[in-house]
Amino acid sequence: MPVSFDFTNVLSFITNSEFENISEFVKQAHNQLHQQTGPGSDYLGWIDWPINYDKEEFLQVKLAAERIQQQSDALIVIGIGGSYLGSKAAIEALSHTFHNQVKGNTEVYFAGHNISPTYITHLLQLLEGKDISINVISKSGTTTEPALAFRIFRTLLEKKYGKEEARNRIYVTTDRSKGALRNLAVEEGYETFVIPDNIGGRYSVLTPVGLLPMAVAGLNIDQVMQGAKAAYHKYNNPVLATNESYQYAAVRNIFYNKGKSIELFVSYEPGLLSTAEWWKQLFGESEGKDEKGLFPASVNFSTDLHSMGQYVQEGHRLFFETVLQVKKPSLDLVIQEDPANIDGLNFLAGKTMDEVNKKAALGTSLAHVDGGVPNLVIELDELNEFTFGEMIYFFEKACAISGTLLGVNPFDQPGVEAYKTNMFALLGKEGFEKEREKLENRLLPSGNSQNDEVKIQ
Amino acid sequence: MPVSFDFTNVLSFITNSEFENISEFVKQAHNQLHQQTGPGSDYLGWIDWPINYDKEEFLQVKLAAERIQQQSDALIVIGIGGSYLGSKAAIEALSHTFHNQVKGNTEVYFAGHNISPTYITHLLQLLEGKDISINVISKSGTTTEPALAFRIFRTLLEKKYGKEEARNRIYVTTDRSKGALRNLAVEEGYETFVIPDNIGGRYSVLTPVGLLPMAVAGLNIDQVMQGAKAAYHKYNNPVLATNESYQYAAVRNIFYNKGKSIELFVSYEPGLLSTAEWWKQLFGESEGKDEKGLFPASVNFSTDLHSMGQYVQEGHRLFFETVLQVKKPSLDLVIQEDPANIDGLNFLAGKTMDEVNKKAALGTSLAHVDGGVPNLVIELDELNEFTFGEMIYFFEKACAISGTLLGVNPFDQPGVEAYKTNMFALLGKEGFEKEREKLENRLLPSGNSQNDEVKIQ
Numbered sequence: 075m076p077v078s079f080d081f082t083n084v085l086s087f088i089t090n091s092e093f094e095n096i097s098e099f100v101k102q103a104h105n106q107l108h109q110q111t112g113p114g115s116d117y118l119g120w121i122d123w124p125i126n127y128d129k130e131e132f133l134q135v136k137l138a139a140e141r142i143q144q145q146s147d148a149l150i151v152i153g154i155g156g157s158y159l160g161s162k163a164a165i166e167a168l169s170h171t172f173h174n175q176v177k178g179n180t181e182v183y184f185a186g187h188n189i190s191p192t193y194i195t196h197l198l199q200l201l202e203g204k205d206i207s208i209n210v211i212s213k214s215g216t217t218t219e220p221a222l223a224f225r226i227f228r229t230l231l232e233k234k235y236g237k238e239e240a241r242n243r244i245y246v247t248t249d250r251s252k253g254a255l256r257n258l259a260v261e262e263g264y265e266t267f268v269i270p271d272n273i274g275g276r277y278s279v280l281t282p283v284g285l286l287p288m289a290v291a292g293l294n295i296d297q298v299m300q301g302a303k304a305a306y307h308k309y310n311n312p313v314l315a316t317n318e319s320y321q322y323a324a325v326r327n328i329f330y331n332k333g334k335s336i337e338l339f340v341s342y343e344p345g346l347l348s349t350a351e352w353w354k355q356l357f358g359e360s361e362g363k364d365e366k367g368l369f370p371a372s373v374n375f376s377t378d379l380h381s382m383g384q385y386v387q388e389g390h391r392l393f394f395e396t397v398l399q400v401k402k403p404s405l406d407l408v409i410q411e412d413p414a415n416i417d418g419l420n421f422l423a424g425k426t427m428d429e430v431n432k433k434a435a436l437g438t439s440l441a442h443v444d445g446g447v448p449n450l451v452i453e454l455d456e457l458n459e460f461t462f463g464e465m466i467y468f469f470e471k472a473c474a475i476s477g478t479l480l481g482v483n484p485f486d487q488p489g490v491e492a493y494k495t496n497m498f499a500l501l502g503k504e505g506f507e508k509e510r511e512k513l514e515n516r517l518l519p520s521g522n523s524q525n526d527e528v529k530i531q
Numbered sequence: 532m533p534v535s536f537d538f539t540n541v542l543s544f545i546t547n548s549e550f551e552n553i554s555e556f557v558k559q560a561h562n563q564l565h566q567q568t569g570p571g572s573d574y575l576g577w578i579d580w581p582i583n584y585d586k587e588e589f590l591q592v593k594l595a596a597e598r599i600q601q602q603s604d605a606l607i608v609i610g611i612g613g614s615y616l617g618s619k620a621a622i623e624a625l626s627h628t629f630h631n632q633v634k635g636n637t638e639v640y641f642a643g644h645n646i647s648p649t650y651i652t653h654l655l656q657l658l659e660g661k662d663i664s665i666n667v668i669s670k671s672g673t674t675t676e677p678a679l680a681f682r683i684f685r686t687l688l689e690k691k692y693g694k695e696e697a698r699n700r701i702y703v704t705t706d707r708s709k710g711a712l713r714n715l716a717v718e719e720g721y722e723t724f725v726i727p728d729n730i731g732g733r734y735s736v737l738t739p740v741g742l743l744p745m746a747v748a749g750l751n752i753d754q755v756m757q758g759a760k761a762a763y764h765k766y767n768n769p770v771l772a773t774n775e776s777y778q779y780a781a782v783r784n785i786f787y788n789k790g791k792s793i794e795l796f797v798s799y800e801p802g803l804l805s806t807a808e809w810w811k812q813l814f815g816e817s818e819g820k821d822e823k824g825l826f827p828a829s830v831n832f833s834t835d836l837h838s839m840g841q842y843v844q845e846g847h848r849l850f851f852e853t854v855l856q857v858k859k860p861s862l863d864l865v866i867q868e869d870p871a872n873i874d875g876l877n878f879l880a881g882k883t884m885d886e887v888n889k890k891a892a893l894g895t896s897l898a899h900v901d902g903g904v905p906n907l908v909i910e911l912d913e914l915n916e917f918t919f920g921e922m923i924y925f926f927e928k929a930c931a932i933s934g935t936l937l938g939v940n941p942f943d944q945p946g947v948e949a950y951k952t953n954m955f956a957l958l959g960k961e962g963f964e965k966e967r968e969k970l971e972n973r974l975l976p977s978g979n980s981q982n983d984e985v986k987i988q
Contacts, residue, residue: 155837171653175632188834189888193801195862196628218891219833221874222866222884229867258873276838335792335849336826344650355838362842369793369847370839371828376676377645379950380612381733381812382827385819387946390826392792405652409679410686416715417678421960427679430958431646434675437953440970445949489844492902493836496894501887503878513897 076301076455077464079318081325083439083449084394088328096324096479097314103478104312104320112478114485119272120470123280124302124463131267132299135282138245138265139289143180145243147204150197150227151287152186153211154219155355157247160279161287163352164298164462167345169291182291186210186223194226206231209290211247211283213269215255218497247282274485276355279466294459301463308464309471319468322396323475325450329394330368330480336393338386339372342435343400343457347374356469360477360484367480376434387445394448398465399435402456403428533758533912534921536775538782540896540906541851545785553781553936554771560935561769561777569935571942576729577927580737581759581920588724589756592739595702595722596746600637602700604661607654607684608744609643610668611676612812614704617736618744620809621755621919624802626748639748643667643680651683663688666747668704668740670726672712675954704739731942733812736923751916758920765921766928776925779853780932782907786851787825787937793850795843796829799892800857800914804831813926817934817941824937833891844902851905855922856892859913860885 106112107121142149151158165173165182174181181204183197208231210224231240247267248255259266267282278284280302285295309319326337337357339350350372361367371393373382386395409430411423422430439449452468454461477484499509563569564578599606608615622630622639631638638661642654665688667681688697704724705712716723724739735741737759742752766776783794794814796807807829818824828850830839843852866887868880879887896906909925911918934941956966 154834159838170656171650172657175657187837188799188801188831189884189891190800190802191863191884191888192861193628194884195864199627200629200632216874216876218876218887219837221876222879222887225867225869225874225876226864254873254875258871335847336828342645343647344645345647351838358839358842358846362839362844362846364845365848367842367846369828369842369849371793371826374645377611380644380676380947381616381808382815382819383950384944384946385815385824385826387949389815389819389822389824390792391822392826404649406648407652407683410682412682414715416711417673417682418711419673419675419678419682422679422958425958427646427648427651430675430679430954431648433957434646434950434954436974437955437957437970438950440953440973441949445946487841489841489902490837492844492898493840493891493895496897497887497891498894500890500894501879501882513894516897 076461077305077468078453079322079468080451080453081321083443083451084325084329086443087332087394087448088325092328093314093324096328099479100314100317100320100324100475101312103323103475106478107474113483117272117274117277117485119270120274120277120280121474122306123270123273124299124306124467127280127299128268131282132285132295134265135267135285136289136295138267139286142207142209142245142290143292145205146180146207148174148181148183148201148206149287149290150201150206150208151182151184151211152208152220152223152227153184153247153283154187154217156275156278157211157220157283158184158187158287159276159348159352159355160284160466161291163348164279164284164288164293165291166348167343167457167462168293168459171345173291179292180290182287185227186220189219189222194223198226198230207243207245209245209247209286210255211269212255213249213275214253215248215258216253218494245286247286274487276359277470277485279352280463297459298463301460301465302467303463304460305464305467305471309468319471320475322450322452322468323472323479326368326472326476327479329448334392334394335369336371337368338393338395339370340375340395340397341372341399342375342397342431344374344377345457346398347372349398350374353469356473357476359487359490360473361480361482363482363486363489366482375438376431379434379438386442386447391446394450395442396450396452397435397439399451399453400457401453403431404457533918534762534775534925535910536779536925537908537910538778540900540908541782541786543900544789544851544905545782549785550771550781553785556936557771557774557777557781557932558769560780560932563935564931570940574729574731574734574942576727577731577734577737578931579763580727580730581756581763581924584737584756585725588739589742589752591722592724592743593746593752595724596743599664599666599702599747602662603637603664605631605638605640605658605663606744606747607658607663607665608639608641608668609665609677609680609684610641610704610740611644611674613732613735614668614677614740615641615644615744616733616805616809616812617741617923618748620805621736621741621745621750622748623805624800624914624919625750625916628802630748636749637747639744642684643677646676646679651680655683655687664700664702666702666704666743667712668726669712670706670732671710672705672715673710675951702743704743731944733816734927734942736809737920754916755920755923758917758922759924760920761917762921762924762928766925776928777932779907779909779925780929780936783825783929783933784936786905791849791851792826793828794825795850795852796827797832797852797854798829798856799832799854799888801831801834802914803855804829806855807831810926813930814933816944816947817930818937818939820939820943820946823939832895833888836891836895843899843904848903851907852899853907853909854892854896856908856910857914858910860888861914
């Protein structure tokens, strides 16, 4: 099985009756989801997406990717949150570790995912003398971070190539019909791709949002969709005993109700670091509301066994681990005999490095279970486009069920507005005058201000 | 003040009497630390290090760095845990964002911090045709990850340059007098640097462990040590009211005792991502023992406001935030007017990008406080070698006090051995036969094995 879930290492922490007791609730969550009767049912377009996606647009994505590869040395992907995390995860997991430094590759850089002038200045310096194209990804076109970056890169392109040629180098992924970015694209005649109305940002990696950057980086997006399709069929039934995606959701819910507060996402390949970041958004944004939800955190082993390992083994027992394991390594190396054997590692000679990595993983898992840390294992047969697509859908489906079991709307993100309102008010945006007044009073050096200089006596 | 600590945003969560009550305990912890009477007192060499470090060796580090810059296109730093996190943090914080891609720079790559055959194969491919030097960093020389990588790179160098010239390209940072790596270095005549006996890995960034890679990357390590020295004097007194490093330690302890489980390290510059990883090792490894300790996690804003932001604003209220803020940006950009104003961002025209970044930070802090998340702020005047050195020492001192207040030995890491023992046993290392037998029985498909294939009914 390309993607499989193994919870044997939680069986000393959870009883069989706990699984039995939750199974009817899982069925209920499944029915709410598939009958679109649960919270957030306007955002369920991702469920059937692996079979219902727009095949013509998919072809257009591949053609655009080829054009970008021909016309440019580098693609700048402008997006934030769900508009960049999925493609970044895929490219890092499936391409060369040093993709942007390998000759012949179309380089892919991300921008508009921060407001750091240092980052963007350095990126502009790096791009000097390179031919570039842009893929700007934003539902509205007014989100501050990507909109600021797009201003800068659009101006750069128009200066560098002239307005006409710049048009051929700007690719827009946005709302089907409305919004500032759609309007601009129509006006300027940019090539466009659609962010479906009924698919939220964190569920959008299998749409053009994620697919175009992946294809430009050289990934086989047909295989990504094939993997997702396989997962669609595999995780389409309500029975806990046979649906591994739901088993993962159920175990999460059981541990949360037992008092675990943190889920620690573990991988043993550096290429999976950004997959962990994508996973954090998926689960954190879906479940972190109403003062509930497992806190999603991540580590990369064996690297972090030498930093966070001590805590995981013996610290506060408030978490469980979800290990993303890859069965067959993409590459491997045989460890050589050293006649002097100064490091004492000759007992490893003839073994492959992946064998050592796997024994580290197994040894760690056993040690952590002994230390009171339950271990879930999600295993990919190998790390390729197919299993990546399958894994994405495995997590998406699990997240929807898990959030529903938790009693939240897994598809909204009301809390994301709070800082934006304050930021706009502090920056003097029109329409935020009242908020500005309130904040300014609060920030006054006198009175009961939070920022008052108070000294410890 | 180059580095300062502001806890005004926690004052609605902590009362003055809590500070008063803890102040005598802080004094006690300070005295234990400075009189070397507390737990782990064999590992206090870092306290006086900023004034007592070996000035001759420091000069040798600078000369070696110059030689490496002249002889090679790239330096491979081989180390794990405290042997790479500090220099990686410094280089990412203080160098060009795309350091390794900027012409004229001596590239710096890390290896031996994982067991991934994919990573090391890709790195070897990338280095084809480049002149390279190695800095291998290991107290013993037998830690699996760096020892394996050193085998590979030493062989590569000897093949590429011959044994004689390879010797001139291998720089060893290890124990002063004993261990496999020291013995090899003496035998082969490699240039060596000392990891002091009384300074643990996570406290070693200001020794040659961190300084040599930093210097090769072009950082001014004199300034790093100047900053550390300033911090040594600044945080050398036991009085909570005036010692900001101790204030940070005290606030952490108070929140832990109030039931907070997670400390979320926040920064607003992508260049500080690895500083967060360094910080996680420092605090996680120092405090995560005896089933205690705050779980250290990190986010990079505004980036992650679009992924983890929802959770931070409205999820389970089990954490507080420690924000590392940089006052004066390294670089800045003025936002330009766009006549069409399609994105509606003209209200920002004429402002700098850093102003927007700062208002995002302030708006976020206020929103999170409203959402029940206390905010500590550690502010660096600017991000340079001096403030980096000062910040390192600020955290080191705070961590020692914090761990002492928690009642643990902040300087050991007994839990790190558990997975190693299992790994060695599973790999058939001599001397681990009994453990191997135990594990093999446990892993048998029959019996009460944890890995038994159990199905949910």
